[in-house]
Each structure stands twice: as C-alpha cells, then as structure tokens.
Amino acid sequence: MAIATSPQKITTFLMFEGRAEEAMRFYTSLFDDGEVLSVDRYGPDQDGLEGTVRHALFSLSGQSFMCIDSPARHAFGFTPSVSLYVRCDTEEEIDRLFGELAEGGQELMPLGSYGFSTRFGWVNDRFGVSWQLNLG
Template sequence: MPEITTLLMFQGRAEEAMTLYTSLLPDSEVLTITRYGPEGPGAEGSVVHATFTLSGQRYACMDSSQPHDFTFTPSTSLYVNCETEEELDRLYAALSEDGQALMPLGDYGFSRKFGWVNDRFGVSWQLNLPA
C-alpha cells in the first residue's frame, strides 16, 4: 500500500508553523528537517521538506521555492477532537492569535463546544469537544 501523508506548503514559514503546532498538542514532535543551502532554489535555511507528528499522526511540510498567489483554504482543515474544554479553549486561543475566527467558540448543536479558526499561517483548524 502506498503511504499517504498530509503535506502543508508554506512560503517561508514552515518551520515556525511546525514548531507552534508541535508545542500545542501532546505526543507531537519534529521528526526530520531538510533545508535549502546557499545554492537554492529556495531561500537558504528554509525548509525543503520536513516531517512531524501531531498527537501521533504524521504530517509533512515545506517552504515553496516558487512564489504563488494561493494559500490554504478552510475547505480543507485539521479537525481536532479535544478531551477537555480547557484543552479546546487553550488551542483556540493559541491558534487564533494573529489568525481569523471562522466560527467563534460555542454550542452549535452537534457538540458541547466547537470553534473554527484560520491560524496566522492560513491553516484551518476545527476544534471540537464531543458530546
């Protein structure tokens, strides 16, 4: 079977995003980082490819060596079922800092508490406290 990994493509902020995400969730760590050297084609020190885990789930990220006019869209998001209301509130606060609230924390009828944000990097997060 082929291995399928979610890849997040940034424009110069991959390591910053990965560091934030792994600091917020348990059982999370940076596994590998390969950086561009002075020969490019990306900015020296930026991320060619990196792997990390969030709550044991494997992800990859990179800094695009090519400028582009697109970024992340909320139609694809990371969905987190939180174990406690305190955890949900903490994640919502950290991920919405310098980001954008798409759905403020509240009871929308399908869970005890839910919030949806785009973080400062443009990655969309749905945070849920199951009923």
C-alpha cells in the same frame, strides 16, 4: 540527504512560503506529544532560500505531517474548505488550543454550542491553516 517519509500511506502536506519551520514549531508546541521528526534545509546552491525548509516531517498526536517552504511564489494559499479536525478531550484543551490558534489568525466560528456539538470552534491560524476543534 534523503528526505524522511511518513509511515502513513496518506499524509497531510503543508506548503508555506518562508514560514514552514515557524509553523511546524508552533504546531508541535500545542500538543504534548508533538515532535519534529526531520528537517532538510535548502543549501547555498539549491532553488530555495538558503536555510529555509526544503522538506520537514513532524508528528501531532501520532499523526504525521509534512511541510516545505516553496521556492516559487504562488497566487494561492490555504483555504478553510480543507481543515485539520481535532477531537478535544476536555474543555481546558479546546479553550487552550482555540486561543493559541486564533492568536494572530481569524475566528471562523467562535467557540460555542451548535446543533451538532455542545462545544465547537473553527479558526484559521496565523499561517492560514484552518482548524476545527470539537469537544468529544
């Protein structure tokens, strides 16, 4: 099977160790236009655990993302020094996204008013991916 590619020249690529599909489904549920575009799974004679994500492509707010379940274990994970920045349109949106992303994760900066923003929050989600949310 051919691996689907993103129409973007530069695409965020997220590497998981067995939780790629769970993360992708969670992220696409957060945004009204979130969509899983393609999923290619490891088969019985491939390097990864059969049935896990060999390569997937999904979209959030018109932005493409790729993810995989790495067959190799790594001594590293995600870091907050690289994060997904979301400009929220309403207080309801920022409150909902922050609450859902923080569940099982870690708040780095609670939702609040900061010198650079009247409503901002920063969170690592349950998968370790870092999100900065700002009320536009």
